[in-house]
Amino acid sequence: MAVSGFEGFEKRLELHFFGDDPKNVGLGLRLLDFESLDEDVLQAVQCTVVSAVANHYFDAYVLSESSLFVYPTKIIIKTCGTTQLLKSVAPLLRHASSLGLTLTSCRYTRGNFIFPGAQPFPHDTFQNEVVYLEDSLPHSLCYRKASVMPSKIPLALVARVLRFHRSDVVSLQRGPGDGKSGDTAGKEMTEITGIGEINPGALICDFAFDPCGYSMNGIDGDRHSTIHVTPEDGFSYASFECVGHEVWTRVAGALEPLGMKCRSCALDEFPAAGNVAYQTFTARRK
Numbered sequence: 001m002a003v004s005g006f007e008g009f010e011k012r013l014e015l016h017f018f019g020d021d022p023k024n025v026g027l028g029l030r031l032l033d034f035e036s037l038d039e040d041v042l043q044a045v046q047c048t049v050v051s052a053v054a055n056h057y058f059d060a061y062v063l064s065e066s067s068l069f070v071y072p073t074k075i076i077i078k079t080c081g082t083t084q085l086l087k088s089v090a091p092l093l094r095h096a097s098s099l100g101l102t103l104t105s106c107r108y109t110r111g112n113f114i115f116p117g118a119q120p121f122p123h124d125t126f127q128n129e130v131v132y133l134e135d136s137l138p139h140s141l142c143y144r145k146a147s148v149m150p151s152k153i154p155l156a157l158v159a160r161v162l163r164f165h166r167s168d169v170v171s172l173q174r175g176p177g178d179g180k181s182g183d184t185a186g187k188e189m190t191e192i193t194g195i196g197e198i199n200p201g202a203l204i205c206d207f208a209f210d211p212c213g214y215s216m217n218g219i220d221g222d223r224h225s226t227i228h229v230t231p232e233d234g235f236s237y238a239s240f241e242c243v244g245h246e247v248w249t250r251v252a253g254a255l256e257p258l259g260m261k262c263r264s265c266a267l268d269e270f271p272a273a274g275n276v277a278y279q280t281f282t283a284r285r286k
């Protein structure tokens with residue numbers, strides 16, 4: 001058995017659909033009932049919902065291992081640890097089909113695992129992930145690409161994503177037996193860290209794990225943002241993802257004064273889907 005800590009680096013899956021009649025899609029994937037989502041999709045992945053929030057445009061769930069966003073024709077699911085994210089593809093496609101929705105694109109990405117030996121099939125090797133994903137997708141998806149990016153991030157994604165590692169991530173530890181709920185402790189951390197000020201217009205759903213670990217989703221109109229922190233010494237990890245250039249610039253700009261330096265930047269292009277920008281920040285060498 002591999003000696004490992006918690007794998008903070010998320011696997012990320014993004015699925016896009018269109019309806020038989022796009023004008024009538026309406027709530028689309030949001031019509032998927034919670035029981036189906038929980039029992040068919042999240043159980044296959046091996047995670048659960050710990051908190052949720054929604055607005056006119058989409059539903060956002062904080063998961064025991066990261067986040068899930070359900071838009072009418074798009075699903076984004078990020079999971080970390082030893083979750084089996086690719087096992088969600090088949091049940092998601094089945095449910096989407098029952099709602100009259102057809103898959104138009106699928107993007108799966110992940111970074112290099114800190115503890116690769118701890119990952120179960122199909123995440124045990126990059127090759128197995130590619131084959132498993134290929135087998136789960138309909139043959140009608142004609143353009144396929146699996147690539148290793150120069151920054152050593154094996155697959156690429158479309159979204160503005162920032163990931164930063166540091167050995168001394170601000171300790172988001174809870175006091176032993178503090179008696180607070182995960183929601184209450186999460187709210188306090190959102191305030192103490194200033195995360196709530198990144199986008200004051202966003203509605204935030206946050207959760208603090210016991211004894212440590214922090215997750216939040218922000219929803220602002222049709223745009224999501226999400227932050228996850230694994231503060232344990234030796235395998236600390238934090239990630240930030242948002243849609244929209246303004247918020248991204250503000251957060252990236254706040255990292256250098258904190259002692260973080262941008263170590264790598266990678267760009268990948270997806271025909272008909274846009275560009276992916278990746279920046280990796282690590283603690284500045286002393």
Ligand SMILES: C[S@@+](CC[C@H](N)C(=O)[O-])C[C@H]1O[C@@H](n2cnc3c(N)ncnc32)[C@H](O)[C@@H]1O
Nearest residue numbers: 008064080209212213214228229230231237239
């Ligand atoms: C906040 S979650 C999400 C991690 C995320 N992907 C990241 O970027 O760091 C992981 C953190 O919560 C802690 N944790 C505590 N209880 C947990 C649970 N039941 N499931 C998952 N993580 C838990 C882990 O030890 C870790 O510090």
